[in-house]
Amino acid sequence: KNEVEQSPQNLTAQEGEFITINCSYSVGISALHWLQQHPGGGIVSLFMLSSGKKKHGRLIATINIQEKHSSLHITASHPRDSAVYICAVPNSGGGADGLTFGKGTHLIIQP
Amino acid sequence: NAGVMQNPRHLVRRRGQEARLRCSPMKGHSHVYWYRQLPEEGLKFMVYLQKENIIDESGMPKERFSAEFPKEGPSILRIQQVVRGDSAAYFCASSQGVAYGYTFGSGTRLTVV
Numbered sequence: 082k083n084e085v086e087q088s089p090q091n092l093t094a095q096e097g098e099f100i101t102i103n104c105s106y107s108v109g110i111s112a113l114h115w116l117q118q119h120p121g122g123g124i125v126s127l128f129m130l131s132s133g134k135k136k137h138g139r140l141i142a143t144i145n146i147q148e149k150h151s152s153l154h155i156t157a158s159h160p161r162d163s164a165v166y167i168c169a170v171p172n173s174g175g176g177a178d179g180l181t182f183g184k185g186t187h188l189i190i191q192p
Numbered sequence: 193n194a195g196v197m198q199n200p201r202h203l204v205r206r207r208g209q210e211a212r213l214r215c216s217p218m219k220g221h222s223h224v225y226w227y228r229q230l231p232e233e234g235l236k237f238m239v240y241l242q243k244e245n246i247i248d249e250s251g252m253p254k255e256r257f258s259a260e261f262p263k264e265g266p267s268i269l270r271i272q273q274v275v276r277g278d279s280a281a282y283f284c285a286s287s288q289g290v291a292y293g294y295t296f297g298s299g300t301r302l303t304v305v
Contacts, residue, residue, distance in 0.1 A: 114293065123298035124235075124283060172237060172248075179225045179237040179248060180285075180294070 083108040083170050087183030095191055100155040102186045104168030107149065114180065115142050115153050116167040124167075127153070158190045194218075196286050197266075198297035205274045205304050213300045216266040217286030224267045225294070226259060229281040241267060274304045 084107040094100055106113070112131040118124050128135050128142040130151070135142050139158075144151040155162055165185040171178035197216040205211050217224050226238040237251040241261035252259065256274075261267040271278055281301050285294040 112293075116296075124285075124296040126293055126296065129293040167235065169235075172250075179227075179240045179251070180235075181237065182227075182235040184234045 082172060083110070083181045085168055085170055085181055085183040087168050087186055089186060090184065091187045091189075093189045093191065094158055096159060098158050098190075100158050100162070100188065100190075102153045102166050102168075102188070104151045104153070104183055105149055106151075106168075106170045108170075108173065109146070109149070110170045112171070113144055113151050114169040115151075116169060116182075118165045118167060118185070119163075120165075127166075155188075160190045160192050163189050196221075196284055196295050196297035198282075198284050198300050200300060201298065202301045203303070205302065207275060207304055208273050211271040211274050211278070211302055211304075213269040213271075213282050213284075213302070214266045215269070215284030215286075215297060217284075218288075218295050221286035221288045221295070223287040223289065224261050225285045225287070226267075226269050227283045227285065229283065229299075231280065235283065238269070271302075274302075276304050278302060279304045 086105045088103050112129050114129050115127040116124050117127050130144050139156045141154040165187050167185045168183040169180040172181050199214050224241045227235045229235045239252050239259045240248040256272045258270045281299045283299045284297045287294045
């Protein structure tokens with residue numbers, strides 16, 4: 082069964098700062114997911130990636146399959162980016178598995 | 193396309209009652225997943241279903257919890273004889289297959305009083 086470690090657990094930054102959140106997993110995977118959750122809110126899928134790098138607006142996700150490591154970056158951070166960011170991988174690495182989640186990174190961007 | 197629809201959004205049950213949570217997947221999605229988020233904890237996998245079949249229920253508590261995804265209608269997560277420890281947010285996600293990712297519903301917040 083896959084295990085996921087995320088860091089940092091909590092992150093407070095000033096508006097405009099460059100943000101990096103890290104994720105490591107234990108079992109080789111078909112794809113890794115980055116999710117966003119606002120307090121009391123639903124879950125939004127930000128990225129699904131299996132190699133390399135993806136970019137969407139100010140968000141960038143990278144993955145190194147050999148190192149079993151992924152990063153989520155936010156450029157020019159804004160208070161509306163404040164949320165919990167969650168890394169997730171398939172339970173057993175591949176197929177149409179359910180997901181195993183990291184504990185999440187609580188991000189606060191101060192104006 | 194209305195996305196993944198979960199209802200109710202909030203559900204209050206007294207101890208010992210039954211809770212029924214419904215999830216309608218996105219149109220064309222035949223894979224449904226249920227996850228639980230306990231207060232101040234991360235998301236945990238509960239069960240994975242396809243139409244009329246339970247594929248993986250390794251995350252389901254052994255007693256009181258059951259799930260189904262019938263040929264017609266939504267997927268149902270059923271919790272019998274609820275206890276205070278069942279209070280949590282329950283999220284459903286759907287997918288059309290391995291390569292397509294997951295779409296999450298807004299969740300059902302269950303409170304047991």
